Amino acid sequence: MYISKQISTLQPSATVAFTEKAKALKQSGRDVIVLAAGEPDFTPPASVREAVAKEALEGPTTYGPTPGYPEVREALAGYLERTKGLKVTPDRIVFTNGAKHAIFNAASVLLDPGDEVILPSPYWVTYMAVIELLGGVPRIVEGKSTNGFKITPDELRGAITDRTRCLIFNNPSNPSGAFYTADEVRAITEICVDAGVAIISDEVYDEITYGGGPFLSPAAVSDEAADLTALVGAFSKTYAMPGWRIGYLVGPQPWIGKVTSFQGQATHHPSALAQAAALACIRCEEDFVGMMLKEFRKRRDYLLEAVRGIPGFRVDVPPEGAFYLMVDASEAIAAVPDVSGDIEFAIWLLEEAEVGLVPGEVFGASGFLRISYAASMEDLEKAVDKITGALNKLGI
Ligand code: GLU
Numbered sequence: 370m371y372i373s374k375q376i377s378t379l380q381p382s383a384t385v386a387f388t389e390k391a392k393a394l395k396q397s398g399r400d401v402i403v404l405a406a407g408e409p410d411f412t413p414p415a416s417v418r419e420a421v422a423k424e425a426l427e428g429p430t431t432y433g434p435t436p437g438y439p440e441v442r443e444a445l446a447g448y449l450e451r452t453k454g455l456k457v458t459p460d461r462i463v464f465t466n467g468a469k470h471a472i473f474n475a476a477s478v479l480l481d482p483g484d485e486v487i488l489p490s491p492y493w494v495t496y497m498a499v500i501e502l503l504g505g506v507p508r509i510v511e512g513k514s515t516n517g518f519k520i521t522p523d524e525l526r527g528a529i530t531d532r533t534r535c536l537i538f539n540n541p542s543n544p545s546g547a548f549y550t551a552d553e554v555r556a557i558t559e560i561c562v563d564a565g566v567a568i569i570s571d572e573v574y575d576e577i578t579y580g581g582g583p584f585l586s587p588a589a590v591s592d593e594a595a596d597l598t599a600l601v602g603a604f605s606k607t608y609a610m611p612g613w614r615i616g617y618l619v620g621p622q623p624w625i626g627k628v629t630s631f632q633g634q635a636t637h638h639p640s641a642l643a644q645a646a647a648l649a650c651i652r653c654e655e656d657f658v659g660m661m662l663k664e665f666r667k668r669r670d671y672l673l674e675a676v677r678g679i680p681g682f683r684v685d686v687p688p689e690g691a692f693y694l695m696v697d698a699s700e701a702i703a704a705v706p707d708v709s710g711d712i713e714f715a716i717w718l719l720e721e722a723e724v725g726l727v728p729g730e731v732f733g734a735s736g737f738l739r740i741s742y743a744a745s746m747e748d749l750e751k752a753v754d755k756i757t758g759a760l761n762k763l764g765i
Contacts (some may be wrong), residue, residue, distance in 0.1 A: 379502065383494050383731035387715065391725025402744070402752040403725040407543060407692060409609035409743045411664075413646070414657050417608060420649035422640050427576070428641055434602045435633040436625075437464030437617075441644045444651045445617060453575075453586045455595070461619055463628050464647065466639045468573045468603035468616035473499055475569050475618055477536075478627050483533035489520045490733035491695065493543045493571070498735070509733060515683050518545035522556040525746070530558070535567040535599075538587060540581045541574040544732045544739040545695050546688020548578055551585035558587040559595045568594075573616070574691040576658045577625075579666055581689045588619065596621040604650045606692075607658050615643035635687035652747045665692050668742040668749055675753045676740070680704075682756075692743040695729065699736035704765045711736055722759035724752045 389405035395401035412418075436442065442459035449455040465471040472495065480486065482504030488496055489512045500507045507659045510528045512518040525536070538557065549557070561568050568587045573585045588598040603616035618628060638644070669687075672694055676682050681701025690696055702714045711728035715738060718724050729737025742749060 371635055375502065375504075379498065382498070384727050386570060387719075387725060387727045391719055394719065394723070394725075399723055401723045401725060402748045402755065404744050404748070404752055405725040405727050406611075407606060407741050407743050408611050409606060409661060409692070410540065411609040411661055412648075413608050413610045414653050414655050416653055416655070417610070417646050417649040420645045421613075424645035425714050428645065430641075433638050433641060433644075434707065436629050438641070438644055441648045441651075444648055448651045450620065453584070453635055454584065454589050454734050455600075455619075457595075460622060461625050463618045463625060463632060464639050464644060465478050465616045466617055466636060466643075467605060467611075467614040468571065468601050469495055470614075470636070470639075471599075471601040471618040472504070472537075472569060472615045473572060473631055474498070474628050475513055475601065475620070476500065476505070476633055477568070478624065479535055479599070481534070481565055482611050483532065485530060485532040487525065487528050487533060487536040487566070488498075488733075489536075489538070489542075491518060491542070491545045491729065491737070492537070493539060494664055494731045496537045496539075500537075505534070508533070512542075512545065513540055513546060514697075514708075517686050517689070518542065518547040519549055519553065520557075522553075522560055525560050529564045529566060533564065533566050535569055537569045537571070539571040540584075541578055541688075541690020542727075543574065544693045544727070545686065546691050546693050546736070547686070548581040548689035549583050554587060555583040555590055556596075558590040562591065562593045562597060566597070568598045569601065570598050570694060571649070573603045573606050576607050577601070577662060577692060578690040579662075579669065579688070595741050599624075601686045604647055607661075608646075608650045608653070609657075609661065610646060610650075613643045613646050615639055615647045617647075647693055657730065665742065668692075668744075668746055669694070671746065672740065672742050672749055672753075675750070678754065692741060694740045694742060695734065696738045696740060697736060698729075698738045701760060702736065704760075705763060711738060714738070718756060718759065720738050721762075722752075722755040724755050 605611035
């Protein structure tokens with residue numbers, strides 16, 4: 370069967386691929402610790418699971434409106450006002466099959482072939498794939514480790530050209546855990562507004578921060594900013610339900626109307642069951658995120674110290690958000706015979722240490738590894754021991 374030219378160079382998502390590889394090895398009977406994909410190891414609140422069960426037993430099984438049920442969009446509008454100070458009417462919201470789908474929708478409706486997209490690095494792997502798939506031109510701006518993996522307003526200004534269509538802004542960042550303060554978000558947003566550059570703002574880790582002040586969405590900076598921002602959110606990370614695939618996209622009208630048409634032709638609305646889950650998350654009275662955050666903080670603090678004890682591993686930037694740690698493993702990589710680069714090293718680690726991680730190269734950060742600490746403390750301790758053991762075996 371013919372494969373179109375556009376798709377022929379498309380690679381599998383590396384985060385997904387490394388996770389599947391590690392899970393398959395575990396299923397084959399090996400004692401593998403999977404710290405690859407960002408999948409919180411918590412059970413969603415009981416009220417959320419019950420809402421989904423109730424929807425399955427009693428809810429409609431017919432099609433619903435493409436952007437999602439009105440009461441769920443209404444509830445999300447209230448939630449965005451409560452949590453982010455945004456004044457959003459439900460007609461500016463489209464529910465999607467996870468945040469990844471929202472990003473793909475947003476980029477599809479924004480980009481013409483040849484449009485430039487500013488992409489701060491390290492970046493989540495799928496941003497690059499989406500830009501390339503749509504014929505966009507990525508302009509990578511390196512978030513230097515000396516600046517906490519963040520780009521500066523001057524660096525952003527310097528990257529804008531008359532072809533720039535948008536900035537993909539991910540705060541807190543996957544994979545680096547960088548967190549832009551409210552002042553930094555304001556500065557970056559104002560530059561985009563002045564230049565008429567749209568912002569795809571991926572905010573899926575918004576509530577997972579370890580200090581650094583309150584979270585600010587670019588859409589909350591000003592009315593002009595809200596009119597140029599495609600806000601991407603989800604409940605996967607904050608309510609530990611990534612497999613239920615529910616996210617959302619918020620943007621100005623009439624732009625979001627075109628997103629709705631696009632989605633209506635491609636996938637229609639996300640499952641009614643997933644929408645019921647989203648509604649229950651919004652109405653959840655327990656401090657579920659606070660509970661997870663306490664655990665994530667403990668794990669982050671443990672990992673920061675423990676990883677620095679692994680030979681050839683270095684961490685210069687402690688993560689301030691999300692649940693990933695970027696480790697500079699270049700010294701360890703250089704020390705392992707017959708291994709070249711972080712991709713081969715991640716494969717070696719999976720086979721020899723039985724630990725599944727994601728190599729930095731796929732995030733535009735060669736020599737690094739991304740460790741997800743959305744895993745139990747026991748698993749993290751085991752992973753550190755296993756990696757140390759595998760390196761020690763080689764005399765490293
Ligand atoms: N966003 C998560 C990660 O980076 C889930 C996997 C994916 O879709 O990339 O690990």
